[in-house]
Amino acid sequence: MPDNSIGREIPSEILAQFSRNMFAGAYVNTPHVRQDKGNRTLPRLNKLVDNLEQVIVKTGLKDGMTISFHHHFRDGDKVVNLVMEAISQMGIKNLTVAASSLSAVHSPMVKHITDKTVSRIFTSGLRGELADAISNGIMDNPVLIHSHGGRARAIESGQIQIDVAFLGVPSCDVYGNANGYTGRSACGSLGYAKVDAGHARKTVLLTDNLVEYPNTPFSIHQDEVDYIVVVDEVGNPEGIGTGATRLTKNPKDILIGSLAAKVIACSGYFEDGFSFQTGSGGASLIATNFIRDYMLAQNIKAAWALGGITGQMVALHEEGLIKRLLDVQSFDREAIRSIGENRYHTEIDASYYANPLNKGCAVNKINVVVLSALEIDTDFNVNVLTGSDGVLRGASGGHCDTAVGAGLTVVVAPLIRGRSATVLERVQTVITPGATVDVLVTDRGVAVNPRRPRVEEQLRKNRIPIIPIAELQQKAERMVGKPEPVQYEKKIVAVVEYRDGTIMDVVRQVRIQ
Amino acid sequence: MEGMKILDTGIAGTLESSDVMITIKKHSGVEIELNSIVEKQFGRQIREVVRQVLEQLGVKDALVVVQDKGALECVLRARLITAVYRSAGLAEVQWEVFA
Known part of the structure; x- marks a missing residue:
């Protein structure tokens, strides 16, 4: 019968039965634990x-x-x-x-x-x-x-x-x-x-x-x-982060934000205990404030909000209008203060937030999300990565994650930015597939994805100005003119992966003219 | 109409987003210096509009500096006409040439 390192007899068949090795010393098999126990002159263990x-x-x-x-x-x-x-x-x-x-x-x-x-x-x-x-x-x-x-x-x-x-x-x-x-x-x-x-x-x-x-x-x-x-x-x-995310004074953004809030309030998804996420873009941020007005007027409270947490969300939370905040990223100093102070402002990791292959991520349970867009096309595909000149200048972020997870996905964007149309026949780069986008709110009207006839019906009933997305595209083109198509080289400079790991699109090198 | 003569430097517009700043200077022949945030998409069209407006006004000698921050075509035309009139020292706009 073999003895272990402290002289205890351990039958070999026991080791075999449990698939274990013999005890060989207090820290032989755990290299990370302190081996200096008892020697108080050594420095305290640290990394x-x-x-x-x-x-x-x-x-x-x-x-x-x-x-x-x-x-x-x-x-x-x-x-x-x-x-x-x-x-x-x-x-x-x-x-x-x-x-x-x-x-x-x-x-x-x-x-x-x-x-x-x-x-x-x-x-x-x-x-x-x-x-x-x-x-x-x-x-x-x-x-x-x-x-x-x-x-x-x-x-x-x-x-x-x-x-x-x-x-x-x-x-x-x-x-x-x-x-x-x-x-x-x-x-x-x-x-x-x-x-x-x-x-x-x-x-x-x-x-x-x-x-x-x-x-x-x-x-x-x-x-x-x-x-x-x-x-x-x-x-x-x-x-x-800025002190508190500043609210926009841009009248276009205010118009879009207020229309987006109205769309949400009329959509059928606005009920006591609902959940939502709003992005940090100008129109999206101010939409949060308009949503607050509807919540107060109709005595509706949100069970939780997800984000990308901003000072606006924190204000609603501290007012008791949003019971819980789930926070993967704090956007401003107010949100940073709140996550340290508020018991129900909870930090979550990116997997809990949006990993499509874990056993349940937060975006799956969100009712309403408001998202921005650099470009959106007549199939509702959204670009948030490349500018109208084809150059990289944005981020995929949680856009496609929340769009597919939410019950109602509202994209907010001005019809034109400067001389660039936002609503196009074809976006430069697809980040979020159109099948996951439900409503587009612009300063020139609201377009509903034909996949969502009941949402459209609901909005029409409430006198929201509905317009087919193809008409928005034509309207935009009449205002800015028809741009020359961006010239690309053959070389691919970026590959866009969808959240499931498949390849959604590629971005090519821009041609210097 | 008789061609307009550029007598002095004339400026119209601003460098705000969605606006265009046009500076007209004395020059021999027409020359356009374009700097636009949408040059790739609209550079050719902007030059065309500038040439067309100058022609309508009968301007044959001018250096036109266009600093474009994404202005719509109507804004570009308006700023350009104003800049030309200022540099020609005229206050009364002759709208009929644009009819």
Whole structure:
């Protein structure tokens, strides 16, 4: 009979029966637990690493690997540029950057593409110089554009395997408990980062605010974190979120927002206990205020709202008109304050929000969503990615996720923007398929998808000005004229993935004239 | 009508979104400098409209600087006519040439 390491007799057949090994010592098989117990002169256990270079070495980051970032700091993000610069200095090449989104502040990425540090990008959106450069064909591999739900699906299913996640957090303790609503760089929900922390092979937190252990309540859990680096700044508060999202004074937006609220109030979906999401665009934001008027007038309360939470939503929540908020991303300082203060303003991760292949995501249960559009065509397909000149300048975001999930999907857009028609025969790029869009509200009338005759009937009964979408398209063309078609090269610069992982569309390099 | 003569620099319009700022200067022959946010889609049409309006007004010598922020064609015409009249030092618009 064999003895184990502390001299207890363990019959071999027991080991076989339970498929277990013999006890071999208190920490032989658990390399991460402290082996210094009893030795009180050693430093307290923590995951702090002195600087970025050291942490990159420790993660074992090598050429060709996949790294990830979140975009909760939006245009105030300092993490992507900081980490990419360090990686580039170390000469690591050919990386895949799987960011939840990228924005105008990430223009230094152009340099990292040119010097081959980065060879592939997965993201929800692209803006500014980086977007222009990619539209002009600087990358050998097309960028993969996915929705927020689609990204969560790809990560959870292993289609995207993140080797190292570099996640900036507004507060964190020495062991990796982090939240998003305390600290100078507070950003509110860490909904996108949570998915990465849960699935990356190595997770590195960067913070400018190291706090006492344990940093409860936490969004990112210590058991998912490998290393922590303290940096000067993870974000610039100015760019993270404006004070309170300013309400538009644009009369067109106000008109569209009020008409959208009326459409919702008459749609049959507006009843006590309903749920909704409104985007952060001008018309969409002000629609929230008009919806409030209908709620007060008809004594209707929403059970919950989803988002993309804004100060408008918070105001309704604190007024008792929305009972609960589910928040994957906090858009402004009011929302950031609220998620820290309000018991029923709950943080959710991107998978809970919109992953189409998990056992139930929040968008499935939303009654009404109001979404913006850069372009919409006569088949109701929506573009939120490329401008009328064919250049990348937007983000897929949760557009197609919420559109398919909601009972009533309302797209709000002015009929024309400057000299560009919004309603077209064919959009430049499809992000959200027309089959998932129900109503288009413009400043020149409301179009209902022929798939939804009962919605149309309901709106007509309430004297909403209904007009076929083809007529809206013709109206727009009469105002702006017929543009020359955008000229593209053969080269594909971006591939648009639908939330289920299939390829919806491609974006080609724009031709320089 | 007798051709209008550009005597001085004339400006009309603004750089606001959906507007166009037109600057007319003395020049020999007609030259158009176009800078538009919708150049790819409407550049050719904008130049055509500018040429057409200048012809209607009988302007044979002018440098026309068009800084377009996505103006509709009617706005472009209005700003251009105003700029030409200002640079010609005329206040009374002769509408019949546009009939």
